[in-house]
Amino acid sequence: MDMFIIRGGRALAGEVTVSGAKNAALPIMAASLAVDGPCRLRNVPDLVDVRTLSTLLRELGMSVTRDKNGDLVLSTSNDSPFVAEYEQVRRMRASICVLGPLLGRRKRACVSLPGGCNIGHRPIDLHLKGLAALGADIRVERGYVVAEAERLKGADVYLGGPFGSTVTGTCNVMSAAVFAEGTTTIEAAACEPEVVDLGHFLNSMGANISGLGTPFLRIAGVERLTGTEHTVIPDRIEAATLMMAAAITGGDITLDSVRADHMTAVIEKLREIGVTIDVDGQRMRVRCLQELSPTDCIALPYPGIPTDVQAQLTALLSTVPGISIVTDKVFPDRFMHVSELLRMGAQIRREGNNSIVSSSSQLSGASVMASDLRASAALILAALAADGESVVRRIYHLDRGYERLEDKLRQLGADVRRVNDEPSNVPASLLPQEESGETPLQPPHFTRTSQVTRASTEDSPG
Numbered sequence: 120m121d122m123f124i125i126r127g128g129r130a131l132a133g134e135v136t137v138s139g140a141k142n143a144a145l146p147i148m149a150a151s152l153a154v155d156g157p158c159r160l161r162n163v164p165d166l167v168d169v170r171t172l173s174t175l176l177r178e179l180g181m182s183v184t185r186d187k188n189g190d191l192v193l194s195t196s197n198d199s200p201f202v203a204e205y206e207q208v209r210r211m212r213a214s215i216c217v218l219g220p221l222l223g224r225r226k227r228a229c230v231s232l233p234g235g236c237n238i239g240h241r242p243i244d245l246h247l248k249g250l251a252a253l254g255a256d257i258r259v260e261r262g263y264v265v266a267e268a269e270r271l272k273g274a275d276v277y278l279g280g281p282f283g284s285t286v287t288g289t290c291n292v293m294s295a296a297v298f299a300e301g302t303t304t305i306e307a308a309a310c311e312p313e314v315v316d317l318g319h320f321l322n323s324m325g326a327n328i329s330g331l332g333t334p335f336l337r338i339a340g341v342e343r344l345t346g347t348e349h350t351v352i353p354d355r356i357e358a359a360t361l362m363m364a365a366a367i368t369g370g371d372i373t374l375d376s377v378r379a380d381h382m383t384a385v386i387e388k389l390r391e392i393g394v395t396i397d398v399d400g401q402r403m404r405v406r407c408l409q410e411l412s413p414t415d416c417i418a419l420p421y422p423g424i425p426t427d428v429q430a431q432l433t434a435l436l437s438t439v440p441g442i443s444i445v446t447d448k449v450f451p452d453r454f455m456h457v458s459e460l461l462r463m464g465a466q467i468r469r470e471g472n473n474s475i476v477s478s479s480s481q482l483s484g485a486s487v488m489a490s491d492l493r494a495s496a497a498l499i500l501a502a503l504a505a506d507g508e509s510v511v512r513r514i515y516h517l518d519r520g521y522e523r524l525e526d527k528l529r530q531l532g533a534d535v536r537r538v539n540d541e542p543s544n545v546p547a548s549l550l551p552q553e554e555s556g557e558t559p560l561q562p563p564h565f566t567r568t569s570q571v572t573r574a575s576t577e578d579s580p581g
């Protein structure tokens with residue numbers, strides 16, 4: 120198991136290229152199950168989640184290879200498998216994205232219910248409601264969703280839930296509806312750019328989807344999809360994370376391969392608190408030229424501030440003088456990062472789905488533990504700004520969704536090292552003094568009198 124050792128206090132500077140979007144690549148890879156002929160995907164990040172899904176797709180009869188250019192080439196070698204085992208699905212919730220394509224193209228699917236998650240309750244009732252509306256027979260048996268449909272029929276589907284729409288639910292229903300007889304409308308569809316990218320991928324293979332990026336989709340059923348080539352959009356969440364790394368360290372960085380039009384809410388919010396952001400096509404310069412101001416921000420479905428940057432924003436605002444409030448209306452329990460930020464000196468009080476953040480004059484390095492993908496990013500941001508060294512453990516969370524983040528941060532001048540998680544690698548500054556070999560804490564010196572007095576008192580039990 121790896122951990123990061125980070126020495127804070129360096130203002131980031133330089134240029135990095137943002138990787139492809141994890142949350143676009145995953146549903147697009149899953150949708151390749153529904154295609155006759157090979158698909159070539161460019162700009163797919165090399166992440167643990169991508170490798171996990173590749174393994175699952177191979178178990179479902181797909182050939183998945185990376186060519187010498189780094190493109191992912193997927194093709195169906197056997198279209199009979201339809202079971203996504205718990206062993207794979209438990210590693211990554213996004214495995215549920217195979218449900219819609221399997222049902223649409225292979226007419227049946229048996230997919231393990233996704234496991235629990237550190238960011239809160241994550242049901243799939245809307246996924247199942249939408250697929251049932253298309254005429255699928257849906258059963259939940261022994262932890263698996265069993266879905267069958269000889270021929271899906273177009274229907275009017277509503278995907279609104281108590282926390283807005285559903286991103287992967289929209290992906291599943293859209294991918295299945297491509298093969299339904301007649302026309303399907305999806306009302307309260309998710310508008311995230313990653314859903315739009317999946318729609319563009321499907322349309323490039325012969326699907327007929329309109330309304331992408333709006334809450335109202337119309338899908339006219341087709342008989343088959345033919346292979347295509349597709350370039351995955353840049354990762355707006357990685358870009359936002361790097362922007363906040365520049366802001367929290369008072370740096371000056373340039374990001375390449377950024378879709379600023381996918382990040383309006385984040386750009387607006389960072390500008391509002393005082394970050395200087397200059398956009399030039401797919402390049403973006405991020406500078407911290409003034410003291411930042413506190414703010415209120417609410418994570419909402421797109422085009423609102425993404426819940427996937429809420430933890431990183433909380434870390435940034437922990438270093439900004441004044442009181443800020445960070446609210447998450449998508450995942451009301453997504454606050455596992457708070458307790459670890461407190462260990463670094465942040466002053467945060469949780470109130471329901473809000474973090475009340477009062478600035479900490481200076482965060483201090485500490486040993487902290489990542490609990491989920493975006494919490495690990497938040498702890499790294501805090502460590503970049505903290506005084507002294509920090510250790511961030513359980514970096515496997517980070518590796519699920521960020522491609523070589525430590526390389527990118529080092530390219531920007533950060534002092535960050537990936538090491539094995541073992542005591543000998545923990546910096547002496549973070550060890551309890553007796554372990555560090557430095558002079559251990561001395562107890563207060565008692566004069567003899569007080570010692571005599573103390574002894575006599577101790578001898579006579581109270």
Ligand code: EPZ
Pocket residue numbers: 141142145213238240241242243244245246247280281282283284285286287288313426427449450451492493520
């Ligand atoms: C996707 O998850 C992303 N993952 C998440 O990113 C992201 O946080 C989330 O969308 C919201 O933007 C992928 O795309 C692989 P939802 P998803 O279904 O689709 C409730 C990351 O860090 N809901 O849009 O699982 C749900 O509980 C990950 O990269 C239902 O009630 O999220 C939540 O409160 C974390 N019923 C809200 O809707 C359902 O059937 C949004 O969930 C489905 C969801």
